[in-house]
Amino acid sequence: MWEEKFRLVYRVKPMDLASAGSASSQIKVELQRNGIEEDVVRKVGIICFEAEMNMILYSTGGKLKVEVWPDRIEILAEDDGPGIEDLQKAMEPGYSTAPPWAQDYGFGAGMGFPNMKQNSDVFDVETKPGEGTRIHSVVYRSKDNETP
Amino acid sequence: MKLHNIVEAIGLKVFNPGVPNYGNIEISGGYASDLLSDVIAGLSKGDIWITIQRHLNIIAVAKLKDAGAILIAKGLEPDKNVIEKATEEGVILLGTNLTTFEAAGKLYNLLKYGEVR
Numbered sequence: 361m362w363e364e365k366f367r368l369v370y371r372v373k374p375m376d377l378a379s380a381g382s383a384s385s386q387i388k389v390e391l392q393r394n395g396i397e398e399d400v401v402r403k404v405g406i407i408c409f410e411a412e413m414n415m416i417l418y419s420t421g422g423k424l425k426v427e428v429w430p431d432r433i434e435i436l437a438e439d440d441g442p443g444i445e446d447l448q449k450a451m452e453p454g455y456s457t458a459p460p461w462a463q464d465y466g467f468g469a470g471m472g473f474p475n476m477k478q479n480s481d482v483f484d485v486e487t488k489p490g491e492g493t494r495i496h497s498v499v500y501r502s503k504d505n506e507t508p
Numbered sequence: 509m510k511l512h513n514i515v516e517a518i519g520l521k522v523f524n525p526g527v528p529n530y531g532n533i534e535i536s537g538g539y540a541s542d543l544l545s546d547v548i549a550g551l552s553k554g555d556i557w558i559t560i561q562r563h564l565n566i567i568a569v570a571k572l573k574d575a576g577a578i579l580i581a582k583g584l585e586p587d588k589n590v591i592e593k594a595t596e597e598g599v600i601l602l603g604t605n606l607t608t609f610e611a612a613g614k615l616y617n618l619l620k621y622g623e624v625r
């Protein structure tokens with residue numbers, strides 16, 4: 361009864377600014393095409409974009425995975441390093457280690473984690489310096505969709 | 509208000525008029541910001557996004573947010589590959605010599621009072 365409907369997986373390459381945001385855009389289009397509620401798609405889009413950008417700017421690469429369930433969307437962003445030294449600080453609004461060139465491009469507002477958190481119903485981050493970062497987010501769909 | 513009415517009233521440049529259905533896009537509002545995280549969180553569907561950013565990533569942001577168009581202020585021009593990408597993705601790229609402040613003021617008046625003023 362509570363079967364997963366489908367799953368989208370994208371590889372995110374480090375420093376690949378040219379295609380930055382393309383995984384999130386594709387995820388949005390796929391969710392829309394499958395009739396997922398507009399507000400849910402909007403939230404998932406924001407979360408995926410911020411997670412994708414962070415992997416591109418700060419990680420050595422990773423994977424962005426989205427699972428569609430009858431009652432919710434699960435987002436998993438996992439990268440292979442370098443992990444986050446001080447997670448508490450990284451989560452603070454306005455905190456960013458983006459280099460100047462990235463800031464000139466409009467990245468590095470330090471609003472990525474706050475945006476992800478605000479748009480998630482469940483949000484947690486696991487990170488280990490030297491290993492990697494794993495972000496898990498859940499966005500619930502409306503009650504009407506709970507019966508598959 | 510239709511995009512082509514706005515383009516005419518303010519006198520905007522259209523970098524990629526070849527986008528299908530360009531003139532008929534319905535514009536409901538505007539959002540002015542150069543910080544991508546702020547735009548991702550704050551822009552609404554059908555808004556004209558006014559910015560001085562002009563690199564490739566603005567196309568992905570506009571697409572993700574269903575922006576009505578991107579308006580690049582201060583006479584800045586996007587590179588050819590950015591215009592090409594925008595056309596490919598169906599995102600309208602506009603330009604103006606006005607500053608973000610001036611462009612936002614004109615768009616605001618136009619949408620709110622029906623004239624540029």
Ligand SMILES: Nc1ncnc2c1ncn2[C@@H]1O[C@H](COP(=O)(O)OP(=O)(O)O)[C@@H](O)[C@H]1O
Nearest residue numbers: 414418450456457458468469470471472473493
């Ligand atoms: N996947 C990641 N790997 C390593 N560090 C990260 C990762 N994601 C975020 N960070 C760190 O957390 C900081 C805050 O991230 P965020 O809230 O998205 O703001 P911003 O991207 O604007 O800097 C980043 O500047 C970076 O130092």
Ligand SMILES: [Mg+2]
Nearest residue numbers: 410413414472
């Ligand atoms: Mg970020």
